[in-house]
Amino acid sequence: MARSILGTAGLALTLAFAIPVAYVGVEFLLDGKTNQGLLFLALAALMVAIEEYLTTPMDVPGMVASKVLGSAVKAPDEGSADEDGNGEGTRPETGGDGDQDGATEDEPLIPDAEGEKGG
Numbered sequence: 001m002a003r004s005i006l007g008t009a010g011l012a013l014t015l016a017f018a019i020p021v022a023y024v025g026v027e028f029l030l031d032g033k034t035n036q037g038l039l040f041l042a043l044a045a046l047m048v049a050i051e052e053y054l055t056t057p058m059d060v061p062g063m064v065a066s067k068v069l070g071s072a073v074k075a076p077d078e079g080s081a082d083e084d085g086n087g088e089g090t091r092p093e094t095g096g097d098g099d100q101d102g103a104t105e106d107e108p109l110i111p112d113a114e115g116e117k118g119g
Contacts, residue, residue: 025043
């Protein structure tokens, strides 16, 4: 999953606090203090897990917006290309490709769109 810039900065900040806690846990384990070492390692893992999976009030507007926009905006269909299959859509300056009720290629809707300046 791709991260936003703020998400990456939040993870970096969390790791800045979690790595020293994990280091203390490893030191305790190497000194033979197994319970304290495991406790500190679990605490460091919990710090990262909370940052990664906990939904905060700052996350709620983004989640709501993604659901609303996801349902309102639909991806274009594969069949939306014209008959040639070249993927080019209608031309806005002529009102279409000639099939519709707009202007044809020779008769632009915007008089100056084809570079002809009247004077």
